Amino acid sequence: MTTSEREFETLSAVMDDEADELELRRVLDATSSDPALRARWRRQQMVRELLQTRRISQPNIEVSSAVTEALTGEKSAYRNPLWSMAVAASVTMALVLGGQQLLVPKTSVMQGSVVSDLVGGVVPVLGAQPVQASLGARSLPVADRQVDSVDNERREVAALYERLAEDRYRNLARHHASRAAPMHPAPYISYVRAPAASGEKSAHQ
Amino acid sequence: MTASETDQQLVQRAQRGDLRAFDLLVLKYQGRIGALVSRYITDPSEVEDVTQEAFIKAYRAIDKFRGDSAFYTWLYRIAANAAKNHLVSRRRRPGADATIEDAELGQQAELLADVGTPEAVAMGEELAAVVEEALAALPEELRAALTLREFEGLSYDDIAAVLDCPVGTVRSRIFRAREAIDERVKQQMSGESGFR
Numbered sequence: 551m552t553t554s555e556r557e558f559e560t561l562s563a564v565m566d567d568e569a570d571e572l573e574l575r576r577v578l579d580a581t582s583s584d585p586a587l588r589a590r591w592r593r594q595q596m597v598r599e600l601l602q603t604r605r606i607s608q609p610n611i612e613v614s615s616a617v618t619e620a621l622t623g624e625k626s627a628y629r630n631p632l633w634s635m636a637v638a639a640s641v642t643m644a645l646v647l648g649g650q651q652l653l654v655p656k657t658s659v660m661q662g663s664v665v666s667d668l669v670g671g672v673v674p675v676l677g678a679q680p681v682q683a684s685l686g687a688r689s690l691p692v693a694d695r696q697v698d699s700v701d702n703e704r705r706e707v708a709a710l711y712e713r714l715a716e717d718r719y720r721n722l723a724r725h726h727a728s729r730a731a732p733m734h735p736a737p738y739i740s741y742v743r744a745p746a747a748s749g750e751k752s753a754h755q
Numbered sequence: 756m757t758a759s760e761t762d763q764q765l766v767q768r769a770q771r772g773d774l775r776a777f778d779l780l781v782l783k784y785q786g787r788i789g790a791l792v793s794r795y796i797t798d799p800s801e802v803e804d805v806t807q808e809a810f811i812k813a814y815r816a817i818d819k820f821r822g823d824s825a826f827y828t829w830l831y832r833i834a835a836n837a838a839k840n841h842l843v844s845r846r847r848r849p850g851a852d853a854t855i856e857d858a859e860l861g862q863q864a865e866l867l868a869d870v871g872t873p874e875a876v877a878m879g880e881e882l883a884a885v886v887e888e889a890l891a892a893l894p895e896e897l898r899a900a901l902t903l904r905e906f907e908g909l910s911y912d913d914i915a916a917v918l919d920c921p922v923g924t925v926r927s928r929i930f931r932a933r934e935a936i937d938e939r940v941k942q943q944m945s946g947e948s949g950f951r
Contacts, residue, residue: 578776
């Protein structure tokens with residue numbers, strides 16, 4: 551028996567589920583490199599269909615080469631280093647952006663997390679989260695199911711931070727005025743009054 | 756080995772990325788899948804495109820195949836869906852020649868049978884005649900072995916018991932029977948202009 555005859559016999563056994571793992575592997579190796587063996591496998595499947603069903607469905611259809619070509623192309627594309635780099639870059643970008651989103655406090659958290667919307671939600675301890683100082687007298691929006699005491703606490707916090715911001719502004723203005731006075735072209739003006747914040751103005755009036 | 760064990764082994768290899776194994780499955784089932792698709796779609800070139808697409812989809816989804824059903828059953832569903840989707844997309848264009856409902860009701864299927872174009876029907880009939888002749892011309896011992904295998908579905912062990920010969924002899928006889936038939940089929944196909 552020649553080598554090709556042995557291969558054909560093994561192919562026949564594979565068709566009948568009578569080949570072992572090693573033989574199957576040998577057939578796979580052989581069919582990938584031997585078009586004659588592939589063609590025989592195809593013909594013998596057709597003969598089986600004819601014998602068992604007395605008819606054949608589509609004897610002239612042949613898509614195997616195109617399918618293999620398409621799938622091989624896909625595999626090659628995934629193995630392309632450029633593709634891998636593109637995937638790696640996308641993942642890195644997603645991680646960086648995701649990380650930034652986690653680190654930057656969201657406006658909604660700043661404004662709405664004093665009282666959680668969840669039933670039985672945790673009321674955070676004052677000062678345990680970042681609070682944005684504001685020069686304006688605008689109050690922070692409140693949640694619908696807010697408890698009165700928490701509302702008062704929040705207003706107090708807002709007022710406190712507003713006062714702190716005003717004090718800091720005034721100090722900075724005075725410091726600037728004292729430094730600027732000696733270098734001013736009009737030395738007789740020993741003191742430059744900084745423009746008052748609206749709160750200060752109202753206080754002096 | 757069970758009847759679908761080779762398919763199962765080929766599928767497992769394909770799941771590990773062995774395209775050669777999947778190629779054998781395509782070669783094995785492309786005719787039947789093509790016939791299924793031709794129940795929905797009449798244009799032969801579209802039948803080929805959709806058949807190809809069905810196999811590509813099957814390979815991409817092969818990790819999801821768990822072996823709960825036969826591989827062909829699973830493949831059949833993928834191909835039927837591919838054909839239906841193709842019909843849906845064609846429906847938006849003028850000149851669609853069949854609808855999903857037609858195909859589901861079997862109206863198109865009856866018109867087209869399972870065999871597609873008239874050329875394919877004629878080719879199939881000629882091949883069937885050649886195979887029957889070749890089978891009848893086989894020596895008795897070869898024909899008996901092949902018949903028990905193909906028509907009765909017996910395993911090599913069972914055929915050996917029936918024919919009272921070693922399993923190796925059964926394997927060799929079946930191979931020789933196929934060899935003789937294949938020679939005639941090959942000649943027939945090489946003479947057919949439409950066969951690829």
